[in-house]
Amino acid sequence: MANSLSQEEINFLRLAGLLIRIAPRAVRKKFDDEFHPVQLKQMLSENRREIYDLTYKKRVITQNQYDLLYPRGCSNVSSETFDVSLMVCLLRHFTDLDIHDGLPLAHIHTPEADVSRIKYYRNYIVHSECGKVTDTKFFEIWNCLVEAIRRLSSELKPDIDSLMVSPLTNVRDVKGFLHLKEELEKTNQRLNKIVQKAETIGIENLNFEDIRNRTLQKWRYKDKKYVPTSATTFILHSLKHNRGVIITGSPGCGKSVTAHHVALKLEKEGYDIIPCDEPSEILMYFTKEKIQVFVIDDVCGKFALNQHKSDSWEQYDSKLDMLTESCTLSGDNEENLVKSKIKFIITCRRIFMFTKHSQN
Numbered sequence: 001m002a003n004s005l006s007q008e009e010i011n012f013l014r015l016a017g018l019l020i021r022i023a024p025r026a027v028r029k030k031f032d033d034e035f036h037p038v039q040l041k042q043m044l045s046e047n048r049r050e051i052y053d054l055t056y057k058k059r060v061i062t063q064n065q066y067d068l069l070y071p072r073g074c075s076n077v078s079s080e081t082f083d084v085s086l087m088v089c090l091l092r093h094f095t096d097l098d099i100h101d102g103l104p105l106a107h108i109h110t111p112e113a114d115v116s117r118i119k120y121y122r123n124y125i126v127h128s129e130c131g132k133v134t135d136t137k138f139f140e141i142w143n144c145l146v147e148a149i150r151r152l153s154s155e156l157k158p159d160i161d162s163l164m165v166s167p168l169t170n171v172r173d174v175k176g177f178l179h180l181k182e183e184l185e186k187t188n189q190r191l192n193k194i195v196q197k198a199e200t201i202g203i204e205n206l207n208f209e210d211i212r213n214r215t216l217q218k219w220r221y222k223d224k225k226y227v228p229t230s231a232t233t234f235i236l237h238s239l240k241h242n243r244g245v246i247i248t249g250s251p252g253c254g255k256s257v258t259a260h261h262v263a264l265k266l267e268k269e270g271y272d273i274i275p276c277d278e279p280s281e282i283l284m285y286f287t288k289e290k291i292q293v294f295v296i297d298d299v300c301g302k303f304a305l306n307q308h309k310s311d312s313w314e315q316y317d318s319k320l321d322m323l324t325e326s327c328t329l330s331g332d333n334e335e336n337l338v339k340s341k342i343k344f345i346i347t348c349r350r351i352f353m354f355t356k357h358s359q360n
Contacts, residue, residue: 008132014163015133016125018145022159023118024084026152030111031079031087034095041077044069047094060089088119106144114148121145208285215275219260226261235262235345244344246299255347256297263345266293271343279316286342293343300348 005013035043044051051069055061061069065086071077079087092099097112103120104113121141133141146160235258238245247255263273271293274285282294299313 006132008134011133011135011138012125012128012131014166015121015138015141015145017163017166018142018149018160019084019118019122019125022156022163023122023145023149024087026149026156027084027087027115027118028079028082029153030115031082031091034091034097035079037078040079041075043094044077050093054089054093061086065089084118084122088115091115109151111152114152117144117148212273212275216264216273219264222257223261223264226257228261229258232258232261236265239266239343239345243342244346246346246348248348251349259295259297259345259347263293263295266343279313279320282320283316288341291341293345296344296346298348299346 048070051061051066055063055066065083068081068086069077082090088099091097091112097115099112099119100116101120102116104116121144124141142164149156149160235245235247239262247259249255263271267273271291272287274282274292274294276282276285276294276296286292
């Protein structure tokens with residue numbers, strides 16, 4: 001198989017073997033000197049918050065690498081499972097080693113310079129599109145890497161010499177490894193974007209839940225002083241046979257406190273109360289597996305007609321219709337036939353209702 005390859009392809013594969021099979025062992029020796037294997041787990045535990053930020057905020061560490069640092073269901077962690085990029089990242093952020101992205105000057109032979117050389121050429125090979133290296137370039141890179149590896153770990157010399165004369169009979173494995181590594185990095189990038197989006201949604205949901213709980217706490221406190229009226233009884237009766245009610249009235253007549261009282265009554269029947277301001281929030285927080293009551297105060301504006309708010313309800317009208325069509329509980333008894341999985345309690349100033357009616 002090696003005979004079917006050009007010399008430039010053989011050069012490329014030989015460098016790939018050096019960087020993928022041998023160089024990580026040299027970097028690992030320096031890594032273990034900085035983070036003793038016995039103390040590695042403690043170091044990771046003490047710096048977990050910063051490593052979390054490097055993974056999910058700065059996107060320096062991939063999700064797969066993060067899982068290697070904090071394996072689920074396993075208490076053991078070892079640098080033997082770390083690749084060059086992960087070890088270099090930890091060395092850069094948690095030691096005093098001055099590791100660079102660029103290629104160091106030839107006369108600098110410090111450990112961090114040698115790690116930087118390995119990092120630089122590792123990225124050069126992994127991200128190569130042509131898979132070929134000229135003879136001149138090969139010997140330039142090979143000699144640079146061999147010197148760096150031997151300075152970091154002199155015992156690797158026999159492995160380096162063996163690779164140099166190897167007939168590369170496992171070319172397919174090396175090529176396959178390189179392709180897999182490229183695909184893995186692309187997948188990690190996509191996964192990081194998905195994780196970031198999921199985290200954002202999770203934070204939004206946590207914020208909503210916190211606001212909802214605080215809102216309901218205020219409702220419950222005020223409801224202790226609420227005195228039910230015939231209107232309250234009528235609204236509760238109407239909700240037993242209808243999907244929703246609109247409570248109208250002049251400013252200060254008690255529309256909102258009545259709506260809140262009725263919602264709290266439904267909560268005792270198993271309904272989740274979802275306070276909303278916009279129709280988009282109904283679509284966002286609707287859960288088909290639950291029975292919910294959405295409470296929308298001042299649906300068209302609090303002090304004056306909010307045209308934008310009014311128009312938004314019209315824009316979402318068809319979507320809300322589709323959402324509610326399949327939300328009736330099935331069952332044999334009459335109660336289930338009229339009990340909906342989703343109900344709406346809406347308040348609106350009477351003047352708005354008249355204005356809308358007159359426009360129609």
